[in-house]
Amino acid sequence: SQTIHQWPATLVQPVGSPLSLECTVEGTSNPNLYWYRQAAGRGLQLLFYSVGIGQISSEVPQNLSASRPQDRQFILSSKKLLLSDSGFYLCAWTRGPSQPQHFGDGTRLSIL
Amino acid sequence: AQKVTQAQTEISVVEKEDVTLDCVYETRDTTYYLFWYKQPPSGELVFLIRRNSFDEQNEISGRYSWNFQKSTSSFNFTITASQVVDSAVYFCALARSNYKLTFGKGTLLTVNP
Numbered sequence: 001s002q003t004i005h006q007w008p009a010t011l012v013q014p015v016g017s018p019l020s021l022e023c024t025v026e027g028t029s030n031p032n033l034y035w036y037r038q039a040a041g042r043g044l045q046l047l048f049y050s051v052g053i054g055q056i057s058s059e060v061p062q063n064l065s066a067s068r069p070q071d072r073q074f075i076l077s078s079k080k081l082l083l084s085d086s087g088f089y090l091c092a093w094t095r096g097p098s099q100p101q102h103f104g105d106g107t108r109l110s111i112l
Numbered sequence: 113a114q115k116v117t118q119a120q121t122e123i124s125v126v127e128k129e130d131v132t133l134d135c136v137y138e139t140r141d142t143t144y145y146l147f148w149y150k151q152p153p154s155g156e157l158v159f160l161i162r163r164n165s166f167d168e169q170n171e172i173s174g175r176y177s178w179n180f181q182k183s184t185s186s187f188n189f190t191i192t193a194s195q196v197v198d199s200a201v202y203f204c205a206l207a208r209s210n211y212k213l214t215f216g217k218g219t220l221l222t223v224n225p
Binding site for chain 1: 145147149151154155156157158159162164201203207208209211212213215217218220
């Protein structure tokens with residue numbers, strides 16, 4: 001069966017520090033991968049998605065970036081965090097648009 | 113562009129009451145997919161159901177049922193005999209063929225004992 005791992009579960013970072021969140025999927029190949037952010041108030045905002053290695057689509061201009069160095073690995077990064085980057089970050093995967101997206105447990109990021 | 117509207121931001125019920133969560137969507141595509149997700153207080157999103165635009169059959173799974181009506185662009189979710197464990201935020205979502213999922217803003221359901 002397929003599983004998705006996301007870490008760390010919680011992170012507290014100072015403003016201006018770098019960020020690296022990692023997500024890996026097991027049990028499938030060539031998944032579509034996604035990064036979402038959920039701020040207080042519940043809405044889910046799509047940040048990036050990838051349909052293959054090295055293929056990244058950005059949905060929202062910001063100081064975040066994403067990379068997919070391997071087929072089942074998706075990384076969310078920032079060189080300098082802003083206060084507004086605080087939130088709950090979720091990684092997800094799917095086989096295609098007709099299939100449900102399956103989510104990781106999320107990372108709660110607090111910026112001080 | 114597609115859009116998903118969950119007009120109910122918060123609903124509070126007493127245990128054993130039935131509750132319906134509304135979802136209205138907008139899309140120009142003829143092929144699309146609808147989903148419901150549950151987000152309990154722990155934070156993870158749990159997939160509940162998928163419907164494609166060609167399948168208007170309603171579905172029942174235990175205490176959960178879904179009513180899909182293309183004529184009104186609605187995909188409503190009913191919980192029968194609600195339980196405290198049903199307390200969560202519920203999201204309706206729409207996918208087209210471009211691999212992107214559009215979520216509604218969610219409905220916070222609180223089931224009180």
